[in-house]
Amino acid sequence: MPEHIEVMLRSIGSFGLLLVGARILGKQTISQMTLFDFIATISIGAIAANLAFNTSIKVHHLILSYAIFIATIFLVALISLKNRRGRKFFAGDPTIVIQNGRILEQNMNKMRYTLDYLNQQLREKDVFNIEEVLYAIVETNGVLTVLKKPQYRPVTRQDMMIPSSDEHRLPxxxxxxxxxxxxxxxxxxxxxxxxxxxxxxxxxxxxxxxxxxxxxxxxxxxxxxxxxxxxxxxxx
Structure with missing residues (x-):
């Protein structure tokens, strides 16, 4: 078989395997990723890439390796679902970086989390004054969650005692x-x-x-x- 034809067929097969793997693993792998998800996604991507163009490696070896990775990731997901300790081991814990308007430098140093990056993520949350923050937490997927102090939170209809109609469905x-x-x-x-x-x-x-x-x-x-x-x- 001509090499370019083989590469074309392998590329199509590689795409199909990625699609099947994504279907098996669900939406978690393509959403905001934890450290484990990040490692797993890079690994299966590298295997699929080699399947597509590395003709020096046998196809069935790559497919076996890919299947083992998918099975391992799926098993880890089940463990994380059923066992809190397992979930904590693979995903880690959220880390508090601001408490009552005070930056927790030790927690930031453990994560090698810089003040510049903290300020950037705060601005993305429409926070320009750290004193407004009651808690800021770096989640396991790297996203910063911010809880403002009560006096800086937006006023709701409930706060103003304004009646509102119930909504029972999506648009x-x-x-x-x-x-x-x-x-x-x-x-x-x-x-x-x-x-x-x-x-x-x-x-x-x-x-x-x-x-x-x-x-x-x-x-x-x-x-x-x-x-x-x-x-x-x-x-x-």
């Missing part, structure tokens, strides 16, 4: 790219006649609608092909 997409989402209508006990009536009230045809969504509060947002904006700021 429902009714039309996307001009096509009616029939399955969404069916799942939410809505009909195409109802949708047509709503569009008629707005003097719209389905062909004019790019996107329509029914909000949790019962209001319907509709975006049409004609935006009626004289000077769009995103014009290319």
């Amino acid at each position: 429902v997409e009714l039309i996307m790219d001009g096509k009616v989402m029939k399955e969404n209508l069916k799942q939410n006990r809505l009909t195409e006649n109802w949708l047509k009536t709503e569009l008629d009230r707005r003097q719209l045809n389905q062909t004019e609608v790019v996107y329509a969504v029914l909000a949790a509060n019962g209001n319907m947002y509709v975006d049409t092909t004609s935006d009626d904006i004289l000077s769009p700021v995103d014009r290319e």
